[in-house]
Amino acid sequence: MFERFTSDERAIEGLPVRLVIALVVGIASLSVMMNTIGGLTALGVTELDVKPQPEVIPEGDSEVTVTVVTPEGESVSNATVVAKDGTATLSEIQPAKTGPNGTATLSLSPSLGPNQDEGTVTLDVKPPAGGGYTDDRENTKVLVVSGGGQSS
Template sequence: MSHSLWRDERAIEGLPIRLVVALVVGVACLGVMMSTISGLGTLQVTEVDVEPDPEVTGPGDTDVTVTVVDPKGSPVAGATVVAKSGTATLDSVTTAEVGDDGEAELSLDPSLGPNQQEGTVTFTVKPPSSGNYQDEQSNTELLVVRND
């Protein structure tokens, strides 16, 4: 008895069932993967920002307290703050370690150009090694205003 594959119609009968089973298994696997991905919230990275006090100063020697904060405004300990020239000029880059209260003291001496009425000092943060912090976005700047 030889059967010709050309006339055998039994394979078509099982095909829809196999497709339904594959679809159900695929949807179940996708659901498991999505619940696993949503459970990875602990790997989320938190952006840090700075809050200078005072926010506005004049040219010349000034002490600035810089607080490193997370998006909720909570202080972040263990970071390093770096102050650099923006549109106002600093003689050198100034760094300070942040204490447990999230604050760092910086002694700055910003200056403005001859016809410049205002400028900025920029801050960057090296986040602490503990925790999932990053400093990718621009931070709050210190405004330097001439009071002439």
């Protein structure tokens, strides 16, 4: 019986190697397809950013008007802007909701640490529900300087 296998010349040389290669290529193709399908939900989502005015404020009480914008520069209404500590310290988190024109006004009282000439206040955005918006990237920050700020 074993003699029959040793003398059989009909086998395809390299068949196991070809099967392994086909399996690897198939798995790679499947992972690319699954990755593409998994990313389809994010295709219709627009990233939001903020435009604070002024961008530079002095330490102490200041009002900052923040406009929530799309990459095309269109303002977004009903978004919530949250001002939090960056390298400058706020006494509390300051939320504000954008109006029909896409702007919100924040009353900030940032303070700097000892020997600190400047710091930042971080602005986060909670997009309006059902609008196809997201805020995954870092937004523009407000610069806080000791002494006087730039008013524009």
